[in-house]
Amino acid sequence: MEIVNHPVLGELSQAKTVTLYFAGQPLTAREGQTVAAALMMNGIYKFGKSRKLLQARGLYCANGRCQSCLMTIDGVEHIRACSALVRDGMTVEENTGDPDIRRKPHGN
Amino acid sequence: MDKSTIVCRCEEITVEDIASAVSQGAETFDDVKRLTRCGMGLCQAKTCRIVISELIAEMKAKSAADISVPRLRMPLRPVPIGVLAANTASGSFVRSTLAEAEPDEGQEK
Amino acid sequence: METEVLILGGGPSGLAAAYEVASRGHGVMIVDEAWALGGQLRQQTQIIDPIPAPFTGLRGFQLAETLVERLKEFPVEYLLKHEFIGLFADGSAGVSGGEKILRISAKCFVVATGAAESARHFPGWTLPGVMTIGAAQILINRERIYPGKTGLVVGSSDMALEITRQMHDVGINVIGVVEPTSQILAKDGKIVSSLQETGIPVLLQTEVVAVSGSGKVETVLLSSGNKPGVETDCQVDFVCIDGGRHPILEPFSIMNCPLRYEKELGGWLPSYNGKLQSTNSGIFVAGQAAGVTCQAGVVLTGAIAGINAVDYLENGTAEARESCKQVYWDELKRIESTQTPEVWQARMSHMG
Numbered sequence: 001m002e003i004v005n006h007p008v009l010g011e012l013s014q015a016k017t018v019t020l021y022f023a024g025q026p027l028t029a030r031e032g033q034t035v036a037a038a039l040m041m042n043g044i045y046k047f048g049k050s051r052k053l054l055q056a057r058g059l060y061c062a063n064g065r066c067q068s069c070l071m072t073i074d075g076v077e078h079i080r081a082c083s084a085l086v087r088d089g090m091t092v093e094e095n096t097g098d099p100d101i102r103r104k105p106h107g108n
Numbered sequence: 109m110d111k112s113t114i115v116c117r118c119e120e121i122t123v124e125d126i127a128s129a130v131s132q133g134a135e136t137f138d139d140v141k142r143l144t145r146c147g148m149g150l151c152q153a154k155t156c157r158i159v160i161s162e163l164i165a166e167m168k169a170k171s172a173a174d175i176s177v178p179r180l181r182m183p184l185r186p187v188p189i190g191v192l193a194a195n196t197a198s199g200s201f202v203r204s205t206l207a208e209a210e211p212d213e214g215q216e217k
Numbered sequence: 218m219e220t221e222v223l224i225l226g227g228g229p230s231g232l233a234a235a236y237e238v239a240s241r242g243h244g245v246m247i248v249d250e251a252w253a254l255g256g257q258l259r260q261q262t263q264i265i266d267p268i269p270a271p272f273t274g275l276r277g278f279q280l281a282e283t284l285v286e287r288l289k290e291f292p293v294e295y296l297l298k299h300e301f302i303g304l305f306a307d308g309s310a311g312v313s314g315g316e317k318i319l320r321i322s323a324k325c326f327v328v329a330t331g332a333a334e335s336a337r338h339f340p341g342w343t344l345p346g347v348m349t350i351g352a353a354q355i356l357i358n359r360e361r362i363y364p365g366k367t368g369l370v371v372g373s374s375d376m377a378l379e380i381t382r383q384m385h386d387v388g389i390n391v392i393g394v395v396e397p398t399s400q401i402l403a404k405d406g407k408i409v410s411s412l413q414e415t416g417i418p419v420l421l422q423t424e425v426v427a428v429s430g431s432g433k434v435e436t437v438l439l440s441s442g443n444k445p446g447v448e449t450d451c452q453v454d455f456v457c458i459d460g461g462r463h464p465i466l467e468p469f470s471i472m473n474c475p476l477r478y479e480k481e482l483g484g485w486l487p488s489y490n491g492k493l494q495s496t497n498s499g500i501f502v503a504g505q506a507a508g509v510t511c512q513a514g515v516v517l518t519g520a521i522a523g524i525n526a527v528d529y530l531e532n533g534t535a536e537a538r539e540s541c542k543q544v545y546w547d548e549l550k551r552i553e554s555t556q557t558p559e560v561w562q563a564r565m566s567h568m569g
Contacts (some may be wrong), residue, residue, distance in 0.1 A: 002361055002362055002363075003357060003361045003362060003388075006358075006361065006387060007387065008262040009262065009358065009361075012361055030361075033360055034360065037360035040362055040364070041362045045345035045346055045432075045433045046345045046432045046433060047345065050117070050120055050343065051120075051149070052120045055344075056433070057117075057343060057345060058345025058348075058433075059345070059348055059352060060117070060155070060343075060347070060349065060352065061155070061348070061349050061351070061352055062348065062349070062351065062355045062356070063334075063352070064185070064250055064251075065151060065154045065155065066117065066151050066155045067149075067150035067151040067186070068151075068155075068343075078150075078186060083250070083251075085252060110340045112340070113338055113339060113340045114338065114343055115338050117343050123338075154333065154467075155336055158335045158336065158460070158463055159335075159336050159337075159460075172478065172480070172484065173478035173480070177466060177485050179470060180466060180467045180470035180471065181470075182302060182304075182311070182471060183303055183313070184300065184301060184302045184303060184467045184468070184471065185250070187302055187313050187315070187318070191316060191317055191318060192318070194318075
């Protein structure tokens with residue numbers, strides 16, 4: 001959910017919206033938002049699974065350090081959702097573990 | 109504290125794993141790292157360094173100042189392997205490091 | 218690529234250092250991993266106080282804008298969305314924007330990479346919905362979204378209490394701040410009383426037993442030292458971790474700068490002398506990387522490091538620069554020794 005009225009920053013300006021596709025489903029985000037924030041605004045908190053125990057993971061440090069928010073963005077695996085800005089038409093998938101380097105003849 | 113609590117989020121190493129490494133003689137973060145893989149995952153110890161160093165200090169009854177910092181290595185952030193190895197005009201890490209290394213006697217550069 | 222002074226980090230200290238270098242006619246380049254300058258000030262909405270005179274009354278994000286604005290008249294080069302990933306054998310910096318690696322040679326460096334938030338571990342801290350307190354501030358003030366509706370904060374530093382107040386002000390129901398020790402860690406009385414106004418309880422001697430939920434935070438189980446054996450269940454949809462902050466060390470490790478432990482400066486940090494120069498000549502340390510301190514300390518150490526970088530380039534100092542540095546040191550001493558005397562003491566002993 002968006003914070004429309006902020007006690008210090010005032011009313012949210014009418015920013016351009018973009019559409020991104022999470023697991024194929026269209027979601028609306030504000031231009032200038034990070035992928036992580038766009039997903040959380042749409043009620044999605046689980047961004048992927050841990051590599052060993054396959055437990056749910058999401059945003060943790062929001063600063064590009066912890067690597068907890070890795071996702072597959074536009075087909076590229078292990079992108080930090082906290083540091084990537086949304087783009088219209090962007091596809092976002094959950095991180096399902098280590099990349100499968102054998103999946104394609106030359107990897108990604 | 110629950111012994112099964114994760115301390116290294118990336119490699120999913122628990123308090124128990126750290127305790128076991130310490131009981132085998134580990135005294136520093138690097139020692140524990142070599143025995144458990146803690147700090148060797150995606151974040152490269154950026155999140156767990158302090159937590160684990162404090163745990164080791166507590167288990168060894170030492171102060172935090174006695175637990176040395178692990179060696180933090182390149183690349184400091186995730187970089188696609190293709191970028192690291194690419195032979196671009198601006199040069200690449202892998203190539204440049206090799207190119208700058210002094211070859212052993214009798215070997216070609 | 219080439220520059221005279223390469224500044225790692227475009228937050229308040231890096232920007233302050235850049236101003237001192239650029240305004241004296243030297244070349245400067247700032248590298249920052251974010252897509253915007255300002256560092257952690259970008260999501261700070263509180264008025265920064267204390268702060269040196271030209272910046273009095275500004276809120277955090279306004280201070281960032283002001284520091285960026287005053288660089289506009291100088292030919293400063295910026296490399297945003299680029300990360301410092303290592304050094305080449307000849308000492309030039311390797312910086313990557315994700316597509317290629319740029320090689321930047323510089324006569325000297327100012328490392329202003331800031332501090333990172335320290336973690337706290339408890340069962341379930343890896344669940345989505347558990348985040349650092351700083352992450353929650355980014356969400357509410359920069360991203361303009363709610364981290365959740367009902368939350369709990371673990372840890373009671375000044376930063377944690379300040380952000381708890383900000384979360385309350387945007388309409389989030391923070392059910393409490395839990396602090397495992399027997400006293401509030403925040404040192405700033407104004408911040409503590411500002412939180413008390415909200416009625417949000419600070420639960421001392423209280424620990425998180427576990428956070429649980431199906432794919433996301435749903436409940437948190439607390440135990441109190443005052444009531445042994447009694448565990449309280451709370452329904453929340455997010456939990457913020459405040460474990461304090463520590464200087465970021467990776468660049469110093471790569472640059473072979475010796476480290477030293479100084480508890481009051483946030484733990485391990487690079488050794489530096491009275492010029493804020495690390496043991497490795499030509500590498501200056503500024504801001505939170507030179508010890509966790511208040512915003513005034515961040516800006517002032519950035520400025521001092523910037524002038525020292527100019528001295529380094531010019532192989533010696535000049536009277537005007539010396540007196541300028543003295544003004545900044547006096548200001549730093551005045552603020553740090555009154556606000557956080559232990560930080561000032563530790564800094565003095567660290568510089569030796």
